[in-house]
Amino acid sequence: MKKIKTKVILILFCVFIGYATIDYGIQKMILLPSFLELEQDLTIKNTRRVIQAIDREIYHLDAFCHDWAAWDESYRYAASWSEDYIKNNLPESTLYSNNLNYICIVNKDRKVLWSRAVDLSTKKWVSINDLPGDRFPESHPLVSYELDGKPLSEVSVKGIFMTHSGPMLISSRPILNNDNEGPIHGSIIMGRFFNEDVIQKIKEQTRTDFRIYSTSPGLFPSSLQHIPLKITETSPYFIQERGSSVLQAYTTLTDIQRRLSLLVEVNNTREISEKGMSTIRYAFLLKIGFSIILVVILLILQQTVFKRVDNFINYIQTIQQTGDLSKRIEVTHKDEIGILTREFNSLLEQLYKKTVKSKEFEEELQNSEQKLRTIIENAPGIIFIVDLKGEVILFEGRGITVFGVQPSQVTGQSIFKLFHDYPKIIHDIRKALTGETFITESQIRNLIFETTFIPYKNSNGELIGTIGISTDNTEKKRSLEVLRENEAQFRSIVENSHDGIILIGADYKFLYVNDEFCRITSRSHDELIGEDFRVVLDDESVDLVADRYRRRQQGESVPAKYEFNILRKTGEKRRVEFSGNVIRDSHGKIKTIGQLLDITRNREVEEEKSRLKTKLQQAQKMEAIGTLAGGIAHDFNNILSAILGYSQLALLNSQGNDKVQKYIQQLTASSERAKSLVQQILAFSRQTKAEKIPVDIGSIFKEVLKLIRPIIPSTIEITHNVVSNLGAVLADQTQIHQVLMNLCVNASQAMEAEGGKLSVELSQVDLTADDVINYNDIEPGKYLGLTVQDTGVGMDEETMSHIFEPYFTTKKVTEGTGMGLALVHGIVTDCGGDIKVSSKPGVGTTFVVLFPVIEKEIPEMESSILDLPTGNEQVLFVDDEKFLVDIGIEMLNDLGYKVEGRTSSYDALEAFRANPNKYDIVITDMTMPEMAGDKLAMEIKKIRSDIPIIICSGFSKVMTQEKAQRIGVKSFLNKPITMEEMAYTIRKELDEKK
Numbered sequence: 001m002k003k004i005k006t007k008v009i010l011i012l013f014c015v016f017i018g019y020a021t022i023d024y025g026i027q028k029m030i031l032l033p034s035f036l037e038l039e040q041d042l043t044i045k046n047t048r049r050v051i052q053a054i055d056r057e058i059y060h061l062d063a064f065c066h067d068w069a070a071w072d073e074s075y076r077y078a079a080s081w082s083e084d085y086i087k088n089n090l091p092e093s094t095l096y097s098n099n100l101n102y103i104c105i106v107n108k109d110r111k112v113l114w115s116r117a118v119d120l121s122t123k124k125w126v127s128i129n130d131l132p133g134d135r136f137p138e139s140h141p142l143v144s145y146e147l148d149g150k151p152l153s154e155v156s157v158k159g160i161f162m163t164h165s166g167p168m169l170i171s172s173r174p175i176l177n178n179d180n181e182g183p184i185h186g187s188i189i190m191g192r193f194f195n196e197d198v199i200q201k202i203k204e205q206t207r208t209d210f211r212i213y214s215t216s217p218g219l220f221p222s223s224l225q226h227i228p229l230k231i232t233e234t235s236p237y238f239i240q241e242r243g244s245s246v247l248q249a250y251t252t253l254t255d256i257q258r259r260l261s262l263l264v265e266v267n268n269t270r271e272i273s274e275k276g277m278s279t280i281r282y283a284f285l286l287k288i289g290f291s292i293i294l295v296v297i298l299l300i301l302q303q304t305v306f307k308r309v310d311n312f313i314n315y316i317q318t319i320q321q322t323g324d325l326s327k328r329i330e331v332t333h334k335d336e337i338g339i340l341t342r343e344f345n346s347l348l349e350q351l352y353k354k355t356v357k358s359k360e361f362e363e364e365l366q367n368s369e370q371k372l373r374t375i376i377e378n379a380p381g382i383i384f385i386v387d388l389k390g391e392v393i394l395f396e397g398r399g400i401t402v403f404g405v406q407p408s409q410v411t412g413q414s415i416f417k418l419f420h421d422y423p424k425i426i427h428d429i430r431k432a433l434t435g436e437t438f439i440t441e442s443q444i445r446n447l448i449f450e451t452t453f454i455p456y457k458n459s460n461g462e463l464i465g466t467i468g469i470s471t472d473n474t475e476k477k478r479s480l481e482v483l484r485e486n487e488a489q490f491r492s493i494v495e496n497s498h499d500g501i502i503l504i505g506a507d508y509k510f511l512y513v514n515d516e517f518c519r520i521t522s523r524s525h526d527e528l529i530g531e532d533f534r535v536v537l538d539d540e541s542v543d544l545v546a547d548r549y550r551r552r553q554q555g556e557s558v559p560a561k562y563e564f565n566i567l568r569k570t571g572e573k574r575r576v577e578f579s580g581n582v583i584r585d586s587h588g589k590i591k592t593i594g595q596l597l598d599i600t601r602n603r604e605v606e607e608e609k610s611r612l613k614t615k616l617q618q619a620q621k622m623e624a625i626g627t628l629a630g631g632i633a634h635d636f637n638n639i640l641s642a643i644l645g646y647s648q649l650a651l652l653n654s655q656g657n658d659k660v661q662k663y664i665q666q667l668t669a670s671s672e673r674a675k676s677l678v679q680q681i682l683a684f685s686r687q688t689k690a691e692k693i694p695v696d697i698g699s700i701f702k703e704v705l706k707l708i709r710p711i712i713p714s715t716i717e718i719t720h721n722v723v724s725n726l727g728a729v730l731a732d733q734t735q736i737h738q739v740l741m742n743l744c745v746n747a748s749q750a751m752e753a754e755g756g757k758l759s760v761e762l763s764q765v766d767l768t769a770d771d772v773i774n775y776n777d778i779e780p781g782k783y784l785g786l787t788v789q790d791t792g793v794g795m796d797e798e799t800m801s802h803i804f805e806p807y808f809t810t811k812k813v814t815e816g817t818g819m820g821l822a823l824v825h826g827i828v829t830d831c832g833g834d835i836k837v838s839s840k841p842g843v844g845t846t847f848v849v850l851f852p853v854i855e856k857e858i859p860e861m862e863s864s865i866l867d868l869p870t871g872n873e874q875v876l877f878v879d880d881e882k883f884l885v886d887i888g889i890e891m892l893n894d895l896g897y898k899v900e901g902r903t904s905s906y907d908a909l910e911a912f913r914a915n916p917n918k919y920d921i922v923i924t925d926m927t928m929p930e931m932a933g934d935k936l937a938m939e940i941k942k943i944r945s946d947i948p949i950i951i952c953s954g955f956s957k958v959m960t961q962e963k964a965q966r967i968g969v970k971s972f973l974n975k976p977i978t979m980e981e982m983a984y985t986i987r988k989e990l991d992e993k994k
Helices: 002-069 072-079 083-089 093-097 196-206 271-322 336-377 398-403 423-432 474-495 515-521 539-553 600-652 658-684 697-708 733-750 820-830 882-894 905-914 933-943 961-966 979-993
Strands: 102-107 112-119 157-163 166-174 186-193 209-214 238-242 246-254 260-269 382-387 392-396 438-444 447-457 463-472 500-504 510-513 561-567 573-584 590-598 693-695 716-721 728-731 756-767 781-790 834-840 844-854 874-878 898-902 921-925 949-953 971-974
Touching (some): 002 157, 002 166, 002 186, 002 196, 002 238, 093 102, 093 112, 166 209, 196 209, 423 438, 423 447, 423 463, 539 561, 539 573, 573 600, 693 697, 693 733, 697 716, 728 733, 733 756, 733 820, 733 844, 756 844, 874 882, 874 905, 898 905, 905 933, 921 979, 949 979, 971 979
Parallel strands (some): 874 898
Antiparallel strands (some): 102 186, 157 166, 166 186, 209 260, 246 260, 382 392, 382 463, 438 447, 447 463, 500 590, 561 573, 693 728
C-alpha cells in the first residue's frame, strides 16, 4: 500500500512538474527569440536615429555655410579683401552666437584671408594645427570640389574632419554670388567640434544613450579594436550583449576623405525580453504552485487514512523482522481499523507469553556466537586452523579477499595442496604442526604476509593442530623501501648540491655539512662536525650571524636571507648568501637548517660593473668637455684671427718705431700662444688630429717652464738641465707640451704640503739590443731621455701598478679626472717611445721618458713678415663675420691684391655666377649660417672648375684637409691664420694654376 501511494504521489507530482518545465522551455524557445528579434530591430532603429541626427547636424551646418558662401558681400570680400567685411560681419560674437568653433575664408588661390578658431567652453582663441593657417594645399580635401556637372549651389564638402583636438563637423562651400553663380572666388569653411555638448544635444533629440569613439591610433580603446572588422557594407551594424539588461549596437562613420574615423556605440535597455521572461517565469511558477497544492491534498489524505494503515503494516513487518512480541499498537479510533488493531494486540499478548522463555535462551546462544563470528570475520588479516592431517578447519578474516575465494571453498581442503607452489609456507606449516610457536614471513602473489603460529589443543590439552594469524605487511614493507630510497636520493641531492647545506643544533654546533660547504670553508667534514659554527666566520660577521641565529631559535621574526663573510682555513674571505629555517626533530628539539651560496664572484662582478659605470660617466663628461671645446674653439679662433691680423697689420705699418714694433711683436707672440692653447684643448678633447713634425723638446720645455713657474708654490725649488738642439723628435708639438706640463704639475702636486725640489733633465741616450729588453716595444737606437724627479710623498707598488690606467686617480673626486698620466702614456707610445716610473712612499718619484731621435732638421720659424710674397690678382673673400672680412681685405691689400669681400655665402655665389672670370682666387670660411664653405666651393666649382679655392675654419668636425681635397680644394687653413700663412698659401695656389 505504501509503495502504491508513494508512486501515485510521485507520478502526479512529476507529471505536473514536467508539464510546467516543458511549457516553460517551449515558451522560452519560441517566444523569447521573437522578443530578442524585436529588441535587435529596435536597437538598429535607434542607431539609425542617432546617425540621422548626426547627419542633420552636418546638414544644418552645411546650410548655414551655404548662406554665407552665396552672398554678394562674401563674394566681393574673397575677390578683394576688405577690413569692413570683417568688422561688420565677423566680430568675435559671430562664432559664439552661431555655436561655431571654426570659420575660415579662402580666396581662389587657396590663401587664407581670415581664420578664427575658438574654444566655446572657455571662450578663448585656440589653434587647430590640422588646418593650414596660411595657404591650403591644392589637394586639400576641404578646397577640392567634385563638380560633375552639378549646379554650383549643390557643390560642397561636408562631413567629419579629424583633428588632434577631436572630431569636427565641417562644411566647405565655394563662394558664389547671390544667384549661386560663379566664377568661384574661393571657399568658406565652417566647423563645429563633435564634442560632449553636441553629443548631449543629439541624445536629448533622439532620447538615446550613445557614445562616440575616435579610431585614431592611441585614442581607440583596445577592447573595441575588433568591432570595425565586423562591420561591412552588407552588414553595417554589429550588435552584442552587455550583461543581461543592455544591447549594444555599433556602426562606423567615415570622414570627408571616406576614411574610417569614428565608431558609434548605442546602448538600449532590454525591456521587451525582460518583460517576456517575467511573463514566462510567472506562468511557470503558477504551474509549480498548482503542483504543490495537489501534493498537499494528497498529504492530508495520507494523514487521515493512509498513515494509520501504514503504521499497522509497519508494525507487523517489524514483528516479522525482529520477533519482538512485546510491543503493542496504540488504538485511538473505534472504526474498523481500530477493531482490527485491538484483536491483533490480543493475539500478540498470547504469543508473547509462550515465547519469552525460549527467546531468552536463544538470545544468549546467539550473542556468544555473534561475538566470536564478529571477531573472526573482521580480523584485519587471515585466521586459519589446520588439523594434524593438514586439512583446513577454519579460514576467515578480511584478508582472504586477496585469494579470491570464500571460506566455504577452502574449509575441508588440504592446505598442502592449496599452497603446493609455496615451499616456504609448506615448511612453516609442517613446523607449526609439531606444536611450536613462532613468527614467520612469506610472500604470496607480490604480497608479503607476517604469520604467527600457535598450537591448537582440545579440552584435554592434547595437540590437535595449529592456529595461524596472518597480517598483510606489503604496504609497510614498501613504505620502508620507499623511505630508504628517498633518504638515499635526498642524501645524493644534498651531497651534490652547488650550495652549501648545514644543520646546526641548539648548542651552536655543526650536526651535518655537505661537500660544497667544506669546499667553501676549505675544511673537511671531520674538522667541522661537532665544531661551533662561529669558527668559520670572520670577525665582522660573528656578532651578526650569532644574533640572527639566537633570535630565530627564540621564534622571533628575522630575515630569511642575508649575507656575511666566511673565513677560509687559508685566511681567504668568501662572501656568502645564507637562507635559514628552524625545524624540530622527532624529539621536539630545535635545529637550524641553512643553505649557503658563494656570491663572492657575483660581488666582484657588481663592483666591476660599478667601476665601469663610473668610467662611462667620466667618459661622458670628457665628451661633453670636447663638445664645449669645439664650440669655444670656433668663436675663440675668430677672435684670435682679428687680434693676430690687426697685430700683423700694425707691425707692417709701424716701421721706424722700434718700441711700438716690440710691443706688437709681444702681442703677436701672445696670440700665437693662445692659438697653440686652443689646439691643446682640441687635442685633449680629441677634436683635432695630431700632426707630427720634427720638434725640439728643449725649446718646448722653456715655454712650459714659463707657464708652470707662476702656478707652483714658492716652497718648491725647480732645477733643470735642459738644452735645445739635442736632436729632433717626430711628434706633435702640442702633445709634447702636454707631456711636459702633466709630469711637472703632477710632481709639484706631490710636494704641495711640505715643499721640495723638482728636477728636470734632458739628455741623449743610446740603447743597445740588450738595453731595450727592459722597455716595452722599442727598437735599439738613439733616444732623448727626459727625467722628471720630485721629492714628494711617493707611491707604493699597488698605486704604481694603476697610474697609467684611464680614470685612475689618487686625488679627490673634485680635484682630478684620472686622465693625465694615461694621456702621457698614450702620447709617448704613439711617438714610438716608452715611459718608466720608480717611487717609494715618503722618498719621491722619478719618471723617465724616452723619445726616438730622427734624422731630420727642425724647421726654422719665420721671424719677419716684411718680406712676404705679394701679387695683384683679384680675390673674392667670404666670411660671415664682418670684422674678419675687413681684416682680410686690409691684409690682402697690403700684399698688393685687389679684394672683394662678402659676408653672405649666397651673395658671394651670385657675384661669382654673374662674372666668373673676374676672380682669380676664392677664400671662404667653412662655418657659415646660410651655406657652409664646402657647399659654396662645390657650387663655384660647378661654374668654373679651374678656380683656386682656399677654405678657412675656426673649428669644424666635418671638414679636414683630406675632405677638402676630395671636393677639389687643395688648401685648408685653420684659424687664426697668420699673414705669412695667407701670403704663402695664396701665392702657392695661384702659381700652381699657371
